[in-house]
Amino acid sequence: MKSKTQFISLCFLLPLFILQACGQNNKQHVKPTSMGNVINKSGNPYYSNTDTTKLHVSDAEWKKVLPADVYAVMREADTERPFTGKYWNTDEKGTYYCASCGNKLFRSTAKFSSSCGWPSFFEQESKKSIVFKEDNSIGMERIETLCGRCGGHLGHIFDDGPEPTGKRYCMNSIALDFIPDTK
Numbered sequence: 230m231k232s233k234t235q236f237i238s239l240c241f242l243l244p245l246f247i248l249q250a251c252g253q254n255n256k257q258h259v260k261p262t263s264m265g266n267v268i269n270k271s272g273n274p275y276y277s278n279t280d281t282t283k284l285h286v287s288d289a290e291w292k293k294v295l296p297a298d299v300y301a302v303m304r305e306a307d308t309e310r311p312f313t314g315k316y317w318n319t320d321e322k323g324t325y326y327c328a329s330c331g332n333k334l335f336r337s338t339a340k341f342s343s344s345c346g347w348p349s350f351f352e353q354e355s356k357k358s359i360v361f362k363e364d365n366s367i368g369m370e371r372i373e374t375l376c377g378r379c380g381g382h383l384g385h386i387f388d389d390g391p392e393p394t395g396k397r398y399c400m401n402s403i404a405l406d407f408i409p410d411t412k
Contacts, residue, residue, distance in 0.1 A: 268331060268406050275379065276331040278408070281357070284330055284379045291381075295329060302401050303329045303381035306366075306373070311346025314402025318342075323409035324354075325400075332378035334358050334405065335398070341391055348405065350398040351390045359398070361386065374398060 270276040273294040275284055291304050301307040311317070316325070325335040325348075335350045335358075343349035353359045357377045364373040364385065374383045383404045390397035 268326065268408060270331075273329075275329070278326055278331045278333065281332065281378060283377075286379065291329065299328050299403055302403050303376075303379075303383075306382040308384075309347075309401045309403050314347060316348040316400075316402040316405055316407060317346055319348075319407075321407070321409050323407055325350075326406040326408065327376040327379060327381060327383070328404050328406050329381040330376060330379035331406070332358060332376050334376070334383070335400075337410075343390070343397055343399070345397075345399060347384065347399050348402055349390070350400065351392075351394045351396055353398065359383065374400070 267278050268276070275286055275294065288304050292300055295303065302309060320337070320340070320342075322337045324333060324337070325340075326333055333354050335352075335354055339350045339352045339354075341349055341351060360375050360377045360380075362373045362375060364371045371385045371387075374386050375381060376383060381404065382401075384398065384400040387397045387399060388395055
């Protein structure tokens with residue numbers, strides 16, 4: 230009887246711990262300025278919407294140049310809560326970039342509504358824009374998506390997306406910057 234009670238308690242407590250772990254830091258940070266088709270992030274010397282050179286920057290240096298909430302997701306693989314990010318439910322036309330280094334990641338034409346609470350895409354901008362890593366954290370087998378330029382954590386990829394790829398790149402909004410298409 231005791232083990233049954235412990236099992237039931239675990240079934241109720243485990244989701245609470247997972248939701249707590251997915252919490253995000255709500256500290257405000259300076260909003261980047263967008264000038265036409267380029268984002269300027271003063272204070273981050275590694276940010277460029279055009280440079281594709283692979284970066285080798287220490288986490289200590291990233292901690293100096295990234296806002297705390299962006300650092301938590303991109304360098305410590307934290308996850309923002311579902312349905313809270315700025316891009317999960319937007320359909321504006323434009324381009325998505327890495328929030329740490331400015332690397333071009335996705336076009337809005339690859340974005341779709343997955344109802345999972347995070348922005349989802351069915352293909353990346355180029356073969357080099359995102360790299361993949363096995364992730365067996367939190368007792369699940371997943372594939373982590375990392376920025377191909379800076380190695381920052383973006384989210385995960387799943388095999389339940391729409392055609393033509395069948396992929397769902399499930400991204401953290403806070404790991405993305407967006408530049409709308411000019412009219």
